[in-house]
Amino acid sequence: MSDLYERAPERGPGIRLHLNENTAGCSAAVLEAMRAVTAPEAAAYPEYGATYRSCAVWLGIRDDQLLLTNGLDEGIYTAAVAWLQRNANGEPAEAVVVEPAYALFAASAAVTGARVVHVGPRPDFDFPLEETLAAITPVTRVVFVASPANPSGLLVPAAAIRAVADRLPARAVLFLDEAYVEFASTSFLSDLRSHPNVVLGRTFAKAFGLAAVRAGYLVAAAPLIEQLRSVVLPFSVNVFALAAIRCAVQDAAYVSWYVAQVAESRRRIYAACERLGCAYWTSEANFVLVRVGAGAAALVETLAARGIYVRDRSSMAGCAGCIRITAGLVEHTEACIAALEDTCARA
Numbered sequence: 001m002s003d004l005y006e007r008a009p010e011r012g013p014g015i016r017l018h019l020n021e022n023t024a025g026c027s028a029a030v031l032e033a034m035r036a037v038t039a040p041e042a043a044a045y046p047e048y049g050a051t052y053r054s055c056a057v058w059l060g061i062r063d064d065q066l067l068l069t070n071g072l073d074e075g076i077y078t079a080a081v082a083w084l085q086r087n088a089n090g091e092p093a094e095a096v097v098v099e100p101a102y103a104l105f106a107a108s109a110a111v112t113g114a115r116v117v118h119v120g121p122r123p124d125f126d127f128p129l130e131e132t133l134a135a136i137t138p139v140t141r142v143v144f145v146a147s148p149a150n151p152s153g154l155l156v157p158a159a160a161i162r163a164v165a166d167r168l169p170a171r172a173v174l175f176l177d178e179a180y181v182e183f184a185s186t187s188f189l190s191d192l193r194s195h196p197n198v199v200l201g202r203t204f205a206k207a208f209g210l211a212a213v214r215a216g217y218l219v220a221a222a223p224l225i226e227q228l229r230s231v232v233l234p235f236s237v238n239v240f241a242l243a244a245i246r247c248a249v250q251d252a253a254y255v256s257w258y259v260a261q262v263a264e265s266r267r268r269i270y271a272a273c274e275r276l277g278c279a280y281w282t283s284e285a286n287f288v289l290v291r292v293g294a295g296a297a298a299l300v301e302t303l304a305a306r307g308i309y310v311r312d313r314s315s316m317a318g319c320a321g322c323i324r325i326t327a328g329l330v331e332h333t334e335a336c337i338a339a340l341e342d343t344c345a346r347a
């Protein structure tokens, strides 16, 4: 699993713009909440009730529509384990993955022995609706889609999400990954009621700066959450994550401030791309995909030698010549742009 995984090689100190992390760190209040965990609390198996209640109120849902997970990765993996088992005849189930996609979708599906059906990208990453519908068969059990998508940063139109959900066979689900939703203009959350076969995946890793704490959640109709609960490990979310989550959902000012930093960073990356003559995609996430051309891998290493880490995405479907730059604090973006412009001027 780890070699298929999104994680890049360890980079050490520097400006980390390669994993779509929050480059400001979590809020001071959230850090304090984790520090306030007591020795007896650390010694006890965690109790989840209070955190479920505050999270459910924050989202405007019932507790039984929510599953807290050890990062969204655990949510993806749990969905695969719950729904991609072989059928009664021993035939493998199918998972549909719309590419280019977060690597853990296909990796989790593969672990279960499911057949993974990849839907290739259209030019400019327009959502391939007809191709996705055509990939659905009677043995499809999960369709994985991300909106905003990683690495393009593009939203999937709500009408397309509804069309895919409406086409699924009875026992199948649409897993809609909204890891970057706080940076985006829309969410599918309010459509869940009318689409009870959609599972939303979210995380506190990105907008809330809690990637290392491993805190994510799934939202879905109660019967689906019940099925997920039957396979997820007990106590997979630890007491520090619970303290962080309870505080984070009260901390709207921090998220608004950080989302504004990301929006400004995206604008500055677009402006730099225009100066450099590089194509880019207008992003609804905390990163921008930029087509730098054949030298993408070399450029990533040149920037890394200067302590600025961005991600080579050129081997992903439809992404030839592309790098992905995390948009975080404006000062980090500026340092990246300066290094990028200097490197291109020397080339």
Ligand SMILES: Cc1ncc(COP(=O)(O)O)c(C=O)c1O
Residues within 6 Å of the ligand: 006, 019, 020, 070, 071, 072, 073, 074, 102, 146, 150, 177, 179, 202, 203, 204, 205, 211, 214, 215, 216
């Ligand atoms: C689309 C997508 N989903 C899920 C994740 C993982 O989230 P977490 O760190 O909460 O496991 C990422 C991380 O980069 C991602 O890009």
